[in-house]
Amino acid sequence: MADPSSYRPKPGQIPDSPGVYRFRDEHRRVIYVGKAKSLRQRLASYFQDLAGLHPRTATMVTTAASVEWTVVSTEVEALQLEYSWIKEYDPRFNVKYRDDKSYPSLAVTLNEEYPRVQVMRGPKKKGVRYFGPYGHAWAIRETVDLMLRVFPVRTCSAGVFKRSAQIGRPCLLGYIGKCSAPCVGRVTPEEHRELAEDFCDFMAGRTGTYLSRLEQEMHDAAEEMEYEKAARLRDDIGALRRAMEKNAVVLADATDADLIAVAEDELEAAVQIFHVRGGRVRGQRGWVTDKVEAVDTAGLVEHALQQLYGEEKGEAVPKEVLVPALPEDTAALGQWLAERRGSQVSLRIPQRGDKKALMETVHRNAQQSLALHKTKRASDLTTRSRALEEIAEALELDSAPLRIECFDISHLQGDDVVASMVVFEDGLARKSEYRRFQIKSFEGQDDVRSMHEVVSRRFRRYLQEKLKTGEWEPEEGDGASPEEDGRPRRFAYPPQLVVVDGGQPQVAAAKRALEELGVDDVAVCGLAKRLEEVWLPGEDDPVVLPRTSEGLYLLQRVRDEAHRFAIRYQRNKRGKRLKAGPLDEVPGLGETRKQALVKHFGSVKKLRQATIDQICEVPGIGRKTAETVAAALARAVPAGPAVNTATGEIIEDENPAPAGGGSSQR
Numbered sequence: 001m002a003d004p005s006s007y008r009p010k011p012g013q014i015p016d017s018p019g020v021y022r023f024r025d026e027h028r029r030v031i032y033v034g035k036a037k038s039l040r041q042r043l044a045s046y047f048q049d050l051a052g053l054h055p056r057t058a059t060m061v062t063t064a065a066s067v068e069w070t071v072v073s074t075e076v077e078a079l080q081l082e083y084s085w086i087k088e089y090d091p092r093f094n095v096k097y098r099d100d101k102s103y104p105s106l107a108v109t110l111n112e113e114y115p116r117v118q119v120m121r122g123p124k125k126k127g128v129r130y131f132g133p134y135g136h137a138w139a140i141r142e143t144v145d146l147m148l149r150v151f152p153v154r155t156c157s158a159g160v161f162k163r164s165a166q167i168g169r170p171c172l173l174g175y176i177g178k179c180s181a182p183c184v185g186r187v188t189p190e191e192h193r194e195l196a197e198d199f200c201d202f203m204a205g206r207t208g209t210y211l212s213r214l215e216q217e218m219h220d221a222a223e224e225m226e227y228e229k230a231a232r233l234r235d236d237i238g239a240l241r242r243a244m245e246k247n248a249v250v251l252a253d254a255t256d257a258d259l260i261a262v263a264e265d266e267l268e269a270a271v272q273i274f275h276v277r278g279g280r281v282r283g284q285r286g287w288v289t290d291k292v293e294a295v296d297t298a299g300l301v302e303h304a305l306q307q308l309y310g311e312e313k314g315e316a317v318p319k320e321v322l323v324p325a326l327p328e329d330t331a332a333l334g335q336w337l338a339e340r341r342g343s344q345v346s347l348r349i350p351q352r353g354d355k356k357a358l359m360e361t362v363h364r365n366a367q368q369s370l371a372l373h374k375t376k377r378a379s380d381l382t383t384r385s386r387a388l389e390e391i392a393e394a395l396e397l398d399s400a401p402l403r404i405e406c407f408d409i410s411h412l413q414g415d416d417v418v419a420s421m422v423v424f425e426d427g428l429a430r431k432s433e434y435r436r437f438q439i440k441s442f443e444g445q446d447d448v449r450s451m452h453e454v455v456s457r458r459f460r461r462y463l464q465e466k467l468k469t470g471e472w473e474p475e476e477g478d479g480a481s482p483e484e485d486g487r488p489r490r491f492a493y494p495p496q497l498v499v500v501d502g503g504q505p506q507v508a509a510a511k512r513a514l515e516e517l518g519v520d521d522v523a524v525c526g527l528a529k530r531l532e533e534v535w536l537p538g539e540d541d542p543v544v545l546p547r548t549s550e551g552l553y554l555l556q557r558v559r560d561e562a563h564r565f566a567i568r569y570q571r572n573k574r575g576k577r578l579k580a581g582p583l584d585e586v587p588g589l590g591e592t593r594k595q596a597l598v599k600h601f602g603s604v605k606k607l608r609q610a611t612i613d614q615i616c617e618v619p620g621i622g623r624k625t626a627e628t629v630a631a632a633l634a635r636a637v638p639a640g641p642a643v644n645t646a647t648g649e650i651i652e653d654e655n656p657a658p659a660g661g662g663s664s665q666r
Helices: 039-047 055-063 075-089 137-147 158-167 189-203 208-223 227-245 297-309 330-341 353-394 447-469 504-517 550-579 591-601 604-609 612-616 623-635
Strands: 019-025 030-036 064-071 105-108 117-120 129-131 257-264 268-277 280-290 320-322 346-348 403-412 415-425 435-438 497-501 523-528 533-535
Touching: 019 039, 019 055, 019 075, 030 039, 030 055, 030 075, 039 055, 039 064, 055 064, 075 297, 075 330, 105 137, 105 189, 117 137, 129 189, 137 189, 137 227, 189 208, 208 227, 257 297, 257 353, 268 297, 268 353, 280 353, 297 330, 330 346, 353 550, 403 447, 403 550, 415 447, 415 550, 435 447, 435 550, 447 497, 447 504, 497 504, 497 550, 504 523, 523 550, 591 604, 604 623, 612 623
Parallel strands: 257 320, 320 346, 403 497, 497 523
Antiparallel strands: 019 030, 019 064, 105 117, 105 129, 257 268, 268 280, 403 415, 415 435, 523 533
């Protein structure tokens, strides 16, 4: 625990201007990022008597070992820089909202020649129009199914689309009228894009004009006694009305707004957001976070706004944002939102009427979300605590192993030998710290030797991270160079327990690796698959945990996760090796130039037949590279010709090969 006075800046050293500051710990990791109108006043508040600070703030300043700051010209710049640094450094003492799940959105891929309507999750892509997010994917599919009757836009994948175009026959949706079948040329690309844009306009809330036009067409068809057409239009109108009914009108003036509500207690906070477009609730999402810093409702709102709109631009930022409390820098936040939208954004607290009533509904959702989260977490926390205590008791550890790392080796008959490291903290997987290893010191199958290498490499990196504190001095020539930028580093934190997948030999190898590095404060155990026995170093008999033990269940989860992660890496590595072709053996030839070569000649077979001068005609390929490519292709032995077993005919390979050099390359 550090004394804040030991790194307190000297009087007059801190400028009295807007800026962003960073607290770092003894390992130079950034642990907190903040902004201030006046850096001098804000930083001075951290260096008062610890008894007068909020407990979380006191913990932060005693964990820190230094503070630094960057001066900016405006409060908006400070807001932008704070958001960028929080995203870059992931400080442990900053509030960070994370979705408890990936919310699906309705996406229209306007960046494609034939736009596609689909359910999409994850980060937003350029050129794709999004609606939502929705609570469930089935809600999107129900809405799309109703609207395809009126807007028969493509919904199939690229593979299905290409296949239908090749055989000249549309899929089932094309036959039943729920796709305009652009794959077989029933509509032109321009007509299909117009359909997709009409679909987007309707989803964006511009429904009145379109429904009026359909009703007029229906009446005209009835007057001209085209009753089948009138009946079809009537059914289309009914389908659109049913789709609209799924999103009831909540604001009568067709408002575009986001409503943000917060429910909180001393330890946690839940945020709920309703996305209202055209007066209708088009999406909903929510977060729950630990209050790791001293922050009030206004501060939580500010963090939520940064999380919501930090990556958004244009219409994704609504004209109006309604919040339960205004942040301290309301003007700067409003200007920041306006810059992201490209026009004025109103940030305010609803005072009366429909908007206040809807805000109360959003707040009730936030309260229910927090209550549900606490109920689940209380049960889960009790189980995880019991599991960690059982492990500590069975392995005779001084305390519960709050951080567990597990290692596993994977290979296929001695080829593509790899290893995995998974991390569990407080009994939960911490996937951002998973690591993969390739075995480098030898070739062939030797799980014990592989385990020794991997554990040695992991803890050698940990010792290098300790250089900054002087706790470990490297040997000459070790080449350790700790990072100085404050980002979360890969092997900075040691585990309390190392678990290896295996029995006595693997455990002994891991223990030997630790002893060779002088690491004596990390426990080691192994979990053998056959009888689920727990092995300890130097013990002839295993530790047998009861089959109903929560501790055994947690160790099994850790071991199985390491096994899954290792197998996936090994399969990917093997797949790349099997797909490798002659172009992959050309040194210095990257993926872009491989694609250019195959695209220019049409296939690897034709590339093999080309002269050096012809290869030089490809953009980016010089004569030396062309000679190397020609030599590599000449060395490669072509595979035997394909034969039609029914007719005995030799099939010539004129199809383009994959750009990366697939198995069809010769």
